[in-house]
Amino acid sequence: MIRHLQLTYGELIDMDGVVFPPGPDRDNVFRSRALTALAIQDLTGCSAADAAAGVIDCFDDQGVDGVAVSADHNRVWLLQTKWSDQGTGGIDMSSTLKFLRGVEMLQDGEYTEFCDHLDRVRDGLDRAMNNPGVRVTLVLVLFGKQQPAPVLRAEFDKFLAGVNDLHPMADLVVLNFAEIYEVVRRGADTAAADLALTLEQWGYLPEPFPAYYGSVAASEIAEWYAAAGERLFGRNIRGSLDLTDVNQGIRSTLRTAPESFWYLNNGITILCASLTKAFAGGSRAFGKFELSGANVVNGAQTVSSIHEVAREDPDVVANARVWVRLITLDACPPGFAAQVTEATNTQNQVVARDFVALDPVQATLRQDFALTLGKTYVVKRGEPEPEPAHGCSVVDVANALACADPDARHVARAQQGAAMWERGDQGTYSTLFRRAPSAERAWLLVGFLREVAARLQAEEAGREGRALRVVATARYLIAHVLLRYAADDGGADPDRPAWPALLAKVGELVDLLTVTIDTHYSPHSAIPAIMGDGDRCVDLAATALDHLRSGSGPVDLPAQYSTAARKERVTRRPNAVTVLVDAGTLPDGTPLRFVPRTSRQIEAFGRWIDADPRRGIATWVNRRGSPLLWAADGRYYSPSKLVMDMISEVGIVVKAVQGTRHWQTEDGRILVDIAEAVRSGES
Structure with missing residues (x-):
């Protein structure tokens, strides 16, 4: 195991900031981080x-050692890892509560409380956390044989119950000694499974590469x-997505017309390292096959949806068949697996939105935009969209009409995205476009929604945490509330001259919604999910309208959601130099050595310091303003000033540095880490 971790991740794991010198303690930090990567x-x-x-494991990881986000931002994995050389890694109550608090902070967008390592995945994580259909998996990686104690399971269950109060969004996975060793045995770079299956009415394609096909x-x-889980999808670019319109459609077909499923589903493509056919099944009526190293590279949603429906009612899937292709790679050229995976997942898929292009209402509206306004109205997916000043798309108009509709449930559909295009008596698309709106009204509403979005963007600077999450996800709900509030007087959409007064209330509504959500719903509830829930949107819209109609004015935002309050807290927090000087941790005369942090710095400073070794040496003196006596010129500097001057000398351009991260004592301790240890009472 240790050899595998070293060979696989030895050059990849970031060990910057680790205060331990070479030895067992430093090795254990690496192994824990490498195990997280595995x-x-x-x-x-x-x-x-x-x-x-x-x-992201570091001093300020808030209990979260690893973060992973799927490419489509529909899945997030948050990990805590416990390594033990003796194979006894386990989790205690303190670690459990810290991990759950860290997860909650990520859920609420409190990214600034985490170390810089989070920056590597921050953008993707934030996009996923603002997705109302995201699935979050908490992962405990325990290099031991024991499962978490029942009292710890209860803490996880309580947390997950709060997150899942609307619909299943989060779950817990525990990987312990046995599972981890199985990962290493199998090879972590390509998750796979061994399968035995029966192909009905099977066929064989011998050239150019062997393949079988039939129904399963x-x-x-x-x-x-049920047996292999997500390991089935090691080569698939998506994995299984639990809460999407595609999955909902697959499940609906299984439940309502299982005998027709073969005709209505695109099927499954499986790549495998090798394949053997059993002697049984001599005719083409059925054949029994054994696959080693199997991966579902197309059809992950079909597989997971079938499993979900079968869990609810096994009888439902008894009459359903699925078209399956088996491709064995042992005779294929290098790179063929990636080629198949990419091709089968990037072919254009027809989605519900595409069918609106056939609706005569859209043709009428497109013509009206051109003749009445001289603007472009795009209906078909894939057509280039115009610049905002020159037109809009059917998506823009649909979202704007949803905001203007008296029923706030349509706002939730807009938040969900794909649900906007449902047809039928209760479908949102049919409701919004039952009669073609005039181009003038559609354009007016699109403009208003864009102004709300712009105002919300301006509100980002003053908020953080859950308030910032509201800013990111409440655009449609806030526009809906303002349009209904404006309709109190005349019942019509507000003209542009009335917009400034309405838009001035955007910040007030952000604060009101934040406080209302905190008061009425679970503290662990996911705000994007709330904005995508029809009943919650109805309740929140009613509360916000009552507030505006009462003329109550601004709402006091809790201090933890205010950037100004946080800056005040940060300002009061003494910097590393002050902490070290006040505590007297380092005696006067303590030798320090410069530590470059990036590959570019290592290369540049290596030559520069080799030319004059004194450039990499300083002495600590207990004085607040300038505690470093630089050996190169005998002058006193603050750590940041000295590092900035040194970086400038070697020709590297940066805006700012944290100087205390670049100087270490002879025993390998970094100044900033020593200061953190003092703050936490560990030194």
Whole structure:
């Protein structure tokens, strides 16, 4: 195990800031971080380098050692790892509560409380956390044989119950000694499974590469997922997505017309390292096959949806069949697996939105935009969209009409995205476009929604945490509330001259919604999910309207959601130099050595310091303003000033540095880490 971690991640794991000198303690830090990367790679099927980038373990990781986000931002994995050389790694109550608090902070967007390592995945994580359909998996990676104690399980269950109060959004996975060793045995770079399956009415394609095809009973496919889970999808670019319109459509077909499923589903493509056919099944009526190293590279949603429906009612899938292709790679050229995976996942898929292009209402509206306004109205997906001043798309108009509709449930559909295009008596699209709106009204509403979005962007600077999450996800709800408030007087959409007075209330509504959500819903509830729930949107809209109609005015935002309050807290927090000087931790005359932090710095400073070794040496003196006596010129500096001057000398351009991260004592301790230890009472 240790050798595997070193060979796979030895050059990839970031060990900057580790205060331990070479030895057992430093080795254990590396192994813990490498184990986190191993788990990320196995769970997501990503590369070793990408897995290592997701390791955020450091002093300020808030209990979260690793973060991974799927490419489509529909899945997030948050990991805590416990390494033990003796194979006894386990989790205690303190670590459990710290991890859950860290997860909650990420859920609420409190990224600034984490160390810089989070910056590597921050943008993708934030996009995923603002997705109302995201699935979050908490992962405990325990290098031991014991499961978490019941009292710890209860803490996780309580937390997950709060997150899942609207619909299943989060779950817990525990990887212990046995699972981790199985990952290493199998090879973490490509998760895979061994499958035995029966192909009905099977066929064989011998050239140019061997492949089999036929039908498989849906009940058998459900068993695949039950046995192998996400390891089935190691090469698939998506994995299984639990809460999407595609999955909902697959499940609906299984429940309502299982006998027609073969005709209505695109099927499954499986790549495998090798394949053997059993002697049984001599005719083409059925054949029994054994696959080693199998990966579902297309059809992950079909597999997971069948499993989900079979869990609810096994009888439902008894009559369903699925078209399956088996491609064995032992005779294929290098790179063929990646080629198949990419091709089968990037072919254009027809989605519900595409069918609106056939609606005569859209043709009428497109013509009206051109003739009445001289602007472009784009209906078909894939058409280039105009610059904002020159037109808009059917998506823009649909979202704007949803905001203007008296029923706030349509706002939730706009937040969900794909749900906007449902047809029928209760479908949102049919409701909004039952009669073609005039181009003038559609354009007016699109403009108003854009102004709300712009005002919300301006509100970002003053808020953080859950308030910032409201800013990011409440655009449609806030526009809906303002349009209904404006309609109190005349019942019509507000003209542009009335917009400034309405838009001035955007910040007030952000604060009101933040406080209301905190007061009425679970403290662990996901705000994007709330904005995507019809009933919650109805309740929140009613509360916000009552507030505006009462003329109550601004709402006091809790201090933890205010950037100004946080800056005040940060200002009161003494910097590392002050902490070290006040505590007297380092005696006067303590020798210090410069530590470059990036590959570019290592290269540049290596030559520069080799030319004059004194440039990499300083002495600590207990004085607040300038505690470093630089050996190169005998002058006193602050750590940041000295590092900035040195970086400038070697020709590197940066805006700012944290100087105390670049100087270490003879025993390998970094100044900033020593200061953190003093703050936490560890030194």
